[in-house]
Amino acid sequence: MELVHIWIGLVGLVIILYVVLDGFTLGIGMLFPIAADERERDVMMNAIAPVWDANQTWIVFGGGALFATFPLIYTVLFSALYVPLLTFIFGLIFRGVAFEFRATSGRKTQWNSSFFWGSMVATFAQGVTLGAYIGGIEVKDGLFAGGAFDWFTPFSITVGFALISGYILLGATYLIIKTEGAVQARAYAQARWAAWVVAGFMAIVSLWTPDVDPAIPARWFSEPRIYFIWIFPLMGLTAFIALHVAISRKREVWPFVFTLLLFLSAYVGLQAALYPYAVLPDITIYEAAAQPKTMIFTLWGVGLILPFVLGYTIYSYSVFRGKVDAGEGYH
Amino acid sequence: MDVVTLSRLQFGLTTAFHILFPTLTIGLAIYLMVVEYLWLKTGDEMYYRMYRFWVRIFAINFAVGVVSGITLEFEFGTNFARFSQSVANVFAPLMAYEGMTAFFLEAGFLGIMLFGWNRVSRGVHFLSTCLVAIGASMSAFWIMAANAWMQTPAGYELVDGRFMVVSFWDAIFNPAFPTHLAHMLVASYETSAFAVAGISAWFLLKKQNAPFFRRSMAVALIMAAACAPLQVLVGDLRGKNVAEYQPAKLAAIEAHWETNTAGGADFVAFAIPDMKNERNLMAVTVPNMLSYLITHTKDGQIQGLKEFPKDERPNSLVIFWTFRIMAGIGFLFVGIMLWALVLWRQGRLYDTPLFLKALIAIQPLGFIATIMGWITSEMGRQPWTVYGLLRTADSASPIAAGNVVWSLFFFILFFGIVGYSFFYYIFKTLRRGPDLESPMPRVQRLSGMEPEQNDTESMEVK
Numbered sequence: 001m002e003l004v005h006i007w008i009g010l011v012g013l014v015i016i017l018y019v020v021l022d023g024f025t026l027g028i029g030m031l032f033p034i035a036a037d038e039r040e041r042d043v044m045m046n047a048i049a050p051v052w053d054a055n056q057t058w059i060v061f062g063g064g065a066l067f068a069t070f071p072l073i074y075t076v077l078f079s080a081l082y083v084p085l086l087t088f089i090f091g092l093i094f095r096g097v098a099f100e101f102r103a104t105s106g107r108k109t110q111w112n113s114s115f116f117w118g119s120m121v122a123t124f125a126q127g128v129t130l131g132a133y134i135g136g137i138e139v140k141d142g143l144f145a146g147g148a149f150d151w152f153t154p155f156s157i158t159v160g161f162a163l164i165s166g167y168i169l170l171g172a173t174y175l176i177i178k179t180e181g182a183v184q185a186r187a188y189a190q191a192r193w194a195a196w197v198v199a200g201f202m203a204i205v206s207l208w209t210p211d212v213d214p215a216i217p218a219r220w221f222s223e224p225r226i227y228f229i230w231i232f233p234l235m236g237l238t239a240f241i242a243l244h245v246a247i248s249r250k251r252e253v254w255p256f257v258f259t260l261l262l263f264l265s266a267y268v269g270l271q272a273a274l275y276p277y278a279v280l281p282d283i284t285i286y287e288a289a290a291q292p293k294t295m296i297f298t299l300w301g302v303g304l305i306l307p308f309v310l311g312y313t314i315y316s317y318s319v320f321r322g323k324v325d326a327g328e329g330y331h
Numbered sequence: 332m333d334v335v336t337l338s339r340l341q342f343g344l345t346t347a348f349h350i351l352f353p354t355l356t357i358g359l360a361i362y363l364m365v366v367e368y369l370w371l372k373t374g375d376e377m378y379y380r381m382y383r384f385w386v387r388i389f390a391i392n393f394a395v396g397v398v399s400g401i402t403l404e405f406e407f408g409t410n411f412a413r414f415s416q417s418v419a420n421v422f423a424p425l426m427a428y429e430g431m432t433a434f435f436l437e438a439g440f441l442g443i444m445l446f447g448w449n450r451v452s453r454g455v456h457f458l459s460t461c462l463v464a465i466g467a468s469m470s471a472f473w474i475m476a477a478n479a480w481m482q483t484p485a486g487y488e489l490v491d492g493r494f495m496v497v498s499f500w501d502a503i504f505n506p507a508f509p510t511h512l513a514h515m516l517v518a519s520y521e522t523s524a525f526a527v528a529g530i531s532a533w534f535l536l537k538k539q540n541a542p543f544f545r546r547s548m549a550v551a552l553i554m555a556a557a558c559a560p561l562q563v564l565v566g567d568l569r570g571k572n573v574a575e576y577q578p579a580k581l582a583a584i585e586a587h588w589e590t591n592t593a594g595g596a597d598f599v600a601f602a603i604p605d606m607k608n609e610r611n612l613m614a615v616t617v618p619n620m621l622s623y624l625i626t627h628t629k630d631g632q633i634q635g636l637k638e639f640p641k642d643e644r645p646n647s648l649v650i651f652w653t654f655r656i657m658a659g660i661g662f663l664f665v666g667i668m669l670w671a672l673v674l675w676r677q678g679r680l681y682d683t684p685l686f687l688k689a690l691i692a693i694q695p696l697g698f699i700a701t702i703m704g705w706i707t708s709e710m711g712r713q714p715w716t717v718y719g720l721l722r723t724a725d726s727a728s729p730i731a732a733g734n735v736v737w738s739l740f741f742f743i744l745f746f747g748i749v750g751y752s753f754f755y756y757i758f759k760t761l762r763r764g765p766d767l768e769s770p771m772p773r774v775q776r777l778s779g780m781e782p783e784q785n786d787t788e789s790m791e792v793k
Contacts, residue, residue: 049446053397063404092398093398097398147731
């Protein structure tokens with residue numbers, strides 16, 4: 001029991017770390033075409049070039065950790081969401097190679113669009129995956145038993161677009177921290193727009209979710225969740241208002257921080273709606289969990305190694321702290 | 332085609348494409364580590380310039396390795412859900428550990444390695460290179476452990492068709508693991524060494540930047556000289572391990588049909604194995620040689636392929652040949668290094684055109700040998716995903732075949748584009764040649780060195 005709870009918490013942590021870290025990276029990719037010229041695009045890319053790979057690695061580890069500790073979620077989800085997940089991979093491929101290829105290339109246009117479309121497709125597919133997951137998956141004898149296009153619903157498509165706006169907000173607020181001048185000024189404006197769109201999508205998705213799975217509001221309003229569930233919308237609303245104030249006052253770091261808070265409120269609110277289910281509508285985390293021995297063995301690794309990983313990740317960010325410019329020579 | 336066949340095809344193609352890149356990453360990281368060590372130790376600027384040139388190749392290669400590698404982590408779930416569900420308790424933690432100990436290390440310090448020249452000290456930069464190199468080899472450790480477990484499963488018990496862990500130590504250090512890992516690591520180092528040597532030879536032949544590429548080639552050839560004979564030795568050990576634990580695979584590799592009862596087993600040097608009629612066409616054999624190779628005795632008994640039921644035999648026609656191509660390349664590399672030794676003694680290593688041409692010609696062979704080795708290993712494991720216990724036919728995901736047709740099409744298309752672009756930009760980087768003029772960042776300069784004028788590159792960013 002304890003192990004299952006520790007691990008569902010850890011997997012949840014790894015996923016939100018991925019969402020936030022690759023979220024701003026993908027968001028900057030989606031803002032790429034709006035830059036005025038190649039010099040500005042160089043700035044945008046330099047802001048993430050030293051860290052993008054480490055950011056993306058969280059999904060690789062997340063996949064491995066999910067496979068190891070909740071194999072049923074991994075196998076059912078991945079067969080059920082075959083098309084959106086591999087579409088996500090295709091997006092990541094074109095996003096990832098764009099960094100080096102663009103830097104080596106003389107004519108940047110094609111890798112600019114590879115970077116943009118890769119980021120866009122990866123984000124959209126991720127959102128669709130999330131939407132389809134909330135929508136529930138048909139399972140029989142521990143295996144996926146539905147059809148190839150079960151994931152394709154108005155709800156999942158909406159969540160796909162919602163995530164695009166969310167990552168654009170993350171990207172814009174991160175750009176505010178890393179850049180100055182024209183790029184930063186534009187990022188402020190983009191963040192303001194994106195925040196409204198995100199808020200709109202959050203409202204739509206929150207109101208729609210009970211319709212997709214009627215069991216979710218029942219869980220929200222059951223004891224003991226009824227006592228704290230209201231915190232999350234309140235936290236989201238506060239973050240949204242604070243975000244606008246921070247943008248208006250041109251605070252450099254705070255818009256990003258409040259965006260994180262906004263994401264966190266949605267994420268924890270969602271988790272509270274799911275618990276204790278691993279695959280909706282009726283497989284619990286206890287049924288989906290791996291053998292205790294496997295969970296313990298993997299937990300040792302997390303306990304001993306992950307603190308170092310977090311340590312040198314922070315170190316790496318501190319090495320590359322401060323504003324970037326276009327002239328900071330690519331290796 | 333059914334889901335199983337399509338999924339195998341897709342997994343095979345994506346893995347084969349992917350493995351080319353980590354092979355070079357693992358070896359080139361070691362090469363860069365050596366070069367940077369020499370730079371710090373001798374203070375000879377040439378080593379610094381070498382690092383800056385070869386790291387560009389490394390960076391492009393690394394990026395393609397990363398994006399193609401994520402694919403595989405997903406395919407266990409998307410395409411082989413039944414396999415994944417059955418083995419997860421034993422197999423999946425190795426993937427999680429690979430992420431923790433290898434991918435984060437590589438990704439975390441790659442940024443400093445590529446972009447940190449102006450921002451960290453020489454010592455920290457060197458440490459970053461070392462950590463990236465360690466991360467790359469650690470990745471091989473876990474992947475080879477996982478793959479070796481599929482070849483020779485250990486440390487588990489089967490409960491209702493699921494593998495439950497009994498001992499992770501036994502699972503990781505399963506019988507095939509030590510030789511499997513050593514074979515892949517040495518292959519990576521050797522392939523990378525010959526890749527660098529081949530590129531250097533091309534420049535030497537064209538007489539461009541000769542001192543630079545003589546030095547590059549020297550370091551690479553020293554690495555190759557250590558690896559080439561070692562790989563033959565490791566390969567021999569690997570072969571004996573296969574003979575002991577995967578006898579059907581060995582029989583198929585050697586196209587050995589009948590168990591030898593009286594006298595030694597013959598080695599088939601050339602043949603077209605005919606799976607259907609259980610015989611070899613146009614066979615050329617060496618008497619008793621197979622017994623010598625495997626058991627080191629004149630008449631050691633080797634199990635023939637006919638001893639195994641027909642539906643438990645790997646495809647001899649394929650792996651007989653993939654194995655011979657791989658082993659042939661291995662011996663060719665040893666020969667090249669003997670030749671290099673003679674030329675070196677004569678002091679003509681860098682200016683013998685025929686030798687340089689040979690190095691250029693064999694440059695891709697290490698990669699081909701790696702692919703051939705993997706085909707031998709993986710097709711030799713068939714018809715099982717977990718050797719002797721879980722059939723490939725029972726391993727695929729419960730999905731419609733159309734899914735896989737769709738993704739296979741796009742993988743071929745997209746990997747085609749990425750592969751083409753990779754070569755295009757590698758050649759472009761090579762044609763541009765090394766940069767011998769750019770001022771060195773201030774933090775990298777030794778205390779006795781003259782300060783550069785117009786020192787723009789090392790200007791600290793606000």
